[in-house]
Amino acid sequence: MCIAASGADTQSRPPDPLTRAAEEFKVLTRDQGMRPESAATAQKSGPKMPWHGRVYENFRNDILDAVPHEVTQNGGDKSILRRNQFGFNVAGPVLIPHLITDPNNTFLMVSYEGVRERISRASLHTIPTAPERTGDFSQTVDQAGLSLPVYDPGTTAPNAAYDPGQPVSTGNLQYLRSPFPGNRIPESRLAPNIQEALKLYPLPNTDIGPFFQNNYFVNSPQTDTADGFIVKIDHPFHERHRLTSSTSISNGFLGSAKYFPNLASPTPPDQNFSTRRSELDYVFTATAKTVYTASLIATSSSTIAGDASQAAFPYYELGNYLAMGTPYPQTRNARNTYEMDASGSTRRGKHALRLALQADAHQVNSFNPAYPSGDFQFAAGLTSLPGIIDTGAPFASFLLGLPQYAERTITVSPSYFRDPYGNLSGSDNWQVAKNLTVSIGLNLGLHMPRVEKYNRQSTVDPAVADPSVGLPGALVFAGLNGIPRGLRPANFDIDPSVSLAWNPFGNANTVVRAGFSRSHGRIPTYNGQWATQGFNARQTFISANTQLSPALDLASGIPPLTTPLPDLSPSAIDNAAADYMDLTGREPVYQSASLSIEREIPLSVIVSAGASYSGGRDLLVGNSSANPNAVSPDALSYGDMLYNQAFHTTLQPFPQFTSFNLYGLYPAGRYQRDAGFLGLEKRASFGLTFTATYTFSKQIDDYSAPYGNQDFFHLQNDRALTASNPPQTLQVSYIYELPFGSGKPLLHFSGWRGPLVSGWSITGTAYWDGGRPLAMHPEFNNTGNVLATLNVNVVPGVDPHVPTPGPSLWFNPAAFSQPADFTVGNGPPTEPNLLGPSYSSLDLSVNKRLPLGERSIELSASAFDFLNHANWNYPDTGIGPAAAPNVNAGRIIGSHGGRVVQLGLKVSF
């Protein structure tokens, strides 16, 4: 019988019920194996954790999906998908008689997952028409729909009437050249080896337009497989010691959806993946306030791509037509990381101190020839009227076998790069006052430069003179002539951080957070064999004048390398493209600051708002954003003389090299991001959990323009909105347990109906952004190869916006114009006031749990883009000259997306 006890009673009498309850507590906990003195038998029968786990299958098939919008728009009615993802997980105590008898001691978990899938990839391309393949360009038109004349390079002759004092124009030609009669290349002029290659090139299969563009739709399947395991074991020793080991293994095959059903397909090769990871963690709890940890981690991932048993197809680049062949057709790469971590943390008064040491050893073993069978670039110049834009065609140059540029990679051996790293960090969480905590951190990092196991790496050192030309800039080799093994200096970085959490006015419902941090980025070691010239070769062939003569005669092929490898001469790569490593020691530097406020309000809701700043300098950029061997835009005044390669190179800072390859590792970029956010979080109540975050931001940089930078000498001139950053985003996620069935307010049935209506829940996410900045680009770049990228001109006084943006016209192309020949564009790389179409996606998962005693069955149906919403593609941003405007400018062709459904079945036991 229960007795209501008064306070006065309990104060004056012995608490008999409590004593009885305490005795009961002792008995129960002993029986349940919760006490040190519990008998072994009790421990075995106590609340041990039995083996348990789950088996699952996730099923996808195109009969469940909506046909993707991009497929239906191209006349398709099916997009093949067969996917099964299956696996299991088991976990539980390890018991070994006489050795491990405590069921709470050693814990083992094993997971397996396999994937078998066949999935289609849809894409739309432009390829030559059937007449063009035979040399007939009589129907070929430019972006404006005007006839595109193709000229015979064999008829080129100097124009005696040319006036060098005037710009080249149709009335003042520097060279005379006759068009092919009827705009048809005679069959006898067609290069035989190109005709042979064209047998592997498909014919158009659709006519999306405009004109003959977007005429090849492909929706080909690829086959992927994967199998992986994770095994984890955890064991505590003598209360204060704990050892955890985790190992994961995964092997997979990633097929490539071919554009052509043969080896000339310009798609990445099939790849075999293998990943391994092992981690061993040891934790020693010295005292209640002091803990030491140590970890050893080894990871390995390897990729073998392509079929090494057959020769790779050459890579033919055909302007705006789909290429043939692919870069990196046969590669082998392996990345290994060995990491050792040790840390100690302790509490001293109001300070929580932590000291951590990390030492990493990275290995990248790479055999990565880019163009073992050659790369051949075909441009309009050789079939144009020299100096006159909107003449000539890259595919015509291809049919004649006249590349403007060619190169071949000769890779003698793999590279074995090593990249060690060390880090010492300390932090102090200081509780300054009851309502104020300040965290201070200091990170000391030692970044060692990349070395090669056999010192087979090199770069151009601008401080060393090239003896063959007597100019600054010679090839130097690691470990040779006093050059350090790492070529560049090591970096020792000091990175501070500070943050605080403050409850103002003693109000725990409100938290103000602020923080500042500064950090350095590492120079990574990518896959590939960049900066190994002299040990491997990159033969390059550049046209003496890209409008007058080819880089080489394709019929004769690429000549053999005349100098045996290794060639450790400082002039080994003169007159070729050079791999250029920055030797100054610069590395990326980032800093950020943030301020936010959170407040909990009734109904379990937290509202938050904040602002942040982040910025960086010396960010790593590639060839489209920087070029230390660029010709100054001031040289544009030389006009058509710039097409003379011999003259052009004299204007370069390092004329002995045709170009520099930075491999995305040149520290020159800057960015700044200012952002604010509003957040709403509803914690679990009435079965509903909900979070929403709205972010508004402005991000600008000088390196990420989609078409590259115009002026390498003044990167600040290309500072513009980041094309990949949407200024506004909204993200929502929610979980709702439906209020039906057992324990819920509605439909609480008994009998068979009970399990049917119980256990339903909905999980969803939603994403929306308001569009990303648009990047305009001119259709033609007639700057004598001085500007790798040309910006458009902005037409003063013309509003780029249209009243009702839509697929027929998203922006006003009249607000932009093609710059005149040999002039820079005055517009920015991305438009400050023009955004592309918004993007949205709604994903939803409906789950049903059916308890079966200790077991349960989980059914799930997940729909991604469940409303089957089509998101518009981005508009055509190509701006043509007034005489031949791009009729497609501002228009949107098609949309993409489509509902994808996955069904899941999981049995838990």
Add this chain to the structure above:
Amino acid sequence: MRRPTLFGIACSLLALPVAHAQPVRLSIPAWIETGTLGATSKFEATLNGKPAEVSAQLGPASDQMILVVMDVTGDPSLVDPAREALISEISKLPRNAWVGLLRAQDGLHVLADPAADRGKAIAGIRDLPNSGNPGLLETVQPALTLADALVQKSPVRVSVLYVTDGNIYRYREDYTNPVINQSDPHDLSRRFPEALIEEKISKLLDATAALQAPLFVIHLHNRTDRLNRAYQNGLQTLAEATGGRTELCRSVAEIPEAISATFARMSSEWRLTLRVPPKVHGLAQVRLSARSGDEALRLSWRSRVESKERQKNGDRAHPNRTRSGI
């Protein structure tokens, strides 16, 4: 007479009997959100409008046992303020409130038995190392089962209090659905990664539905990533289903306040034992009223009533834990 005061209520759970061959009792915890009732106030109850005899009631001044389960494995700058606040609150408890101390790492382990002398429990809290893996999800069911057994066998109020800083990524179990095959580019199964956490919470809700001790959780480190949000929300759902509550601390300053508020709430628990009227089963409307001087209290909520047989079979699909004030 003064106008009747409206009270919010945080009531708890019930597991009531049905086919009443013999009298069936229901033990429920309840809290008075505002106002005060004297220790001698008498409750009256109805189930589905039928009077239900309040066969016993334990008020805030009655005997109490608090089982504190420590599940601390992380940042000492959060754990140490929690220790200090816990010790402070335990020291302030009346003499008829006994505290037992347990630890949740690698199973549930007793560190100090409930006793009039709190020295051992306080020393245990002070000396407990914060290391290992989180253990709440794996130990909460045995902890509630233990407390429920005490509730059933002794006329004391029993609460379970977890103090945790658990991170869902650090459990020995796999609740995060980690990527196994890095080379699988079309994996959609991890777009809703909280599924395993929801499944575990659902299992615990089923398994603890018939247990009648309230669960309180003080989470010292509110994390805002998606999986930890799902985990923390699951803890809230679980605690509220038992009539208890979860406090999520977003800063160090909130820790002492959260612990103080939780102890105040545990101390103010009423535990009522109702005799279930015949023919009441399924989801039942529960109404409580009490009068103390000029002040009247009325409470209303729903609960599910199960058969005695099902209770015996351990299949007491428990009461609806939804509640509403009137």
